[in-house]
Amino acid sequence: MKNKKILITFSLLVIIIMASAFFVNTKLNAQDNSDQEISGDKLTIESLEDNESEYKVIAEGNALLKTNDLEIRGKRGVVNSLEQRVIFEGNVNFLSAEIEAQSDKLTYNLEEEMAYLEGNVSGKQNERRFSAEKITINLTTNKVELSGGAKLIFPNRSEE
Amino acid sequence: MILSKGKAIIIIAIIILISIILIFNFRSGLLSLLENNEEKKEDEEIAKDEGSKANQEFADATLNLYNNDKSVKLKLNSDKIEQYNTGLLNLNPVEIKSFNINEDGVEISSQPLYILRGERGEYISSDELLTISGSVTIEKDNSIFSFEKIYIREKDNEIKGKGSVSLETEDFVVKSEEFKTDFSLSTLEFYGDDKNRAKLKWKEFENEK
Numbered sequence: 001m002k003n004k005k006i007l008i009t010f011s012l013l014v015i016i017i018m019a020s021a022f023f024v025n026t027k028l029n030a031q032d033n034s035d036q037e038i039s040g041d042k043l044t045i046e047s048l049e050d051n052e053s054e055y056k057v058i059a060e061g062n063a064l065l066k067t068n069d070l071e072i073r074g075k076r077g078v079v080n081s082l083e084q085r086v087i088f089e090g091n092v093n094f095l096s097a098e099i100e101a102q103s104d105k106l107t108y109n110l111e112e113e114m115a116y117l118e119g120n121v122s123g124k125q126n127e128r129r130f131s132a133e134k135i136t137i138n139l140t141t142n143k144v145e146l147s148g149g150a151k152l153i154f155p156n157r158s159e160e
Numbered sequence: 161m162i163l164s165k166g167k168a169i170i171i172i173a174i175i176i177l178i179s180i181i182l183i184f185n186f187r188s189g190l191l192s193l194l195e196n197n198e199e200k201k202e203d204e205e206i207a208k209d210e211g212s213k214a215n216q217e218f219a220d221a222t223l224n225l226y227n228n229d230k231s232v233k234l235k236l237n238s239d240k241i242e243q244y245n246t247g248l249l250n251l252n253p254v255e256i257k258s259f260n261i262n263e264d265g266v267e268i269s270s271q272p273l274y275i276l277r278g279e280r281g282e283y284i285s286s287d288e289l290l291t292i293s294g295s296v297t298i299e300k301d302n303s304i305f306s307f308e309k310i311y312i313r314e315k316d317n318e319i320k321g322k323g324s325v326s327l328e329t330e331d332f333v334v335k336s337e338e339f340k341t342d343f344s345l346s347t348l349e350f351y352g353d354d355k356n357r358a359k360l361k362w363k364e365f366e367n368e369k
Contacts (some may be wrong), residue, residue: 039352039358039359041358042351042358043350043358043360044347057360
């Protein structure tokens with residue numbers, strides 16, 4: 001009987017400690033729960049002259065834009081809050097759950113949820129490989145449109 | 161007294177748990193004590209080197225710094241300014257209010273562009289260099305910058321921040337190792353190092369909108 005009491009007390013103690021640890025962890029996560037970030041060797045923030053609350057963020061040197069759904073890498077990336085547009089240049093690498101693509105330049109329209117890649121574009125959607133001068137990716141539907149010297153290669157099939 | 165096996169395990173587990181908690185508390189307490197001692201030592205050394213040589217002391221004094229084209233004035237205020245033979249000024253604490261000024265040097269608005277605060281300041285007049293350290297902050301509109309140390313170089317119109325640099329605005333939080341800007345804070349540059357890249361994290365979407 002005494003043993004049982006001790007066991008229950010100890011179990012309660014462990015539960016309280018674990019609950020406290022969980023609470024602290026949750027609180028930390030709550031302060032840091034956004035998964036949209038841009039990083040680089042250097043970040044420059046400029047206010048846009050016409051509107052002080054709007055800004056431009058320029059990431060230089062291994063620029064990386066990360067959201068919940070995608071990652072964009074490049075030499076240089078610019079986020080314009082007024083135009084709701086992101087432009088990446090130089091060895092651009094686009095990665096989402098379904099699509100992986102490389103290009104010279106990428107323009108991401110945040111409002112339309114559209115990405116426009118241009119210049120030596122190549123990549124793959126699931127197992128289908130593609131290349132073109134330009135591609136458009138609808139990030140809501142994951143639809144890819146190729147234009148200019150477009151090539152599409154299906155797995156275990158010849159070029160179409 | 162002989163304990164049953166179950167009891168013994170429970171007692172040992174409780175002892176281990178309490179030990180872990182005590183070790184963590186002791187470790188964090190010790191670290192903060194060491195940090196405080198180091199800061200005290202540094203302050204004492206500075207005081208030893210320069211304390212006896214101060215030849216003038218001013219209470220609640222103001223010092224003005226200007227950018228190159230004399231369009232921005234930094235109005236520095238300190239409760240205590242000590243002047244040394246070497247031309248060094250020791251300021252304790254430091255508050256700087258920045259103002260846009262016209263050609264006649266008159267403040268365009270009574271509202272400062274930003275307010276910079278720090279625990280300690282050191283101004284070397286020959287280099288036109290003001291160094292501020294100890295929880296340095298800059299408040300501008302709804303944004304707060306913080307640094308470990310900041311260097312204000314009058315002749316280069318440059319403000320440089322170093323160590324645990326952060327900027328928090330309504331929209332985002334920036335973290336980096338170094339920071340550079342001009343007297344009017346028009347363009348903000350954040351630099352990472354080998355370990356930590358400069359990073360901007362947007363706050364929640366709901367907050368953004």
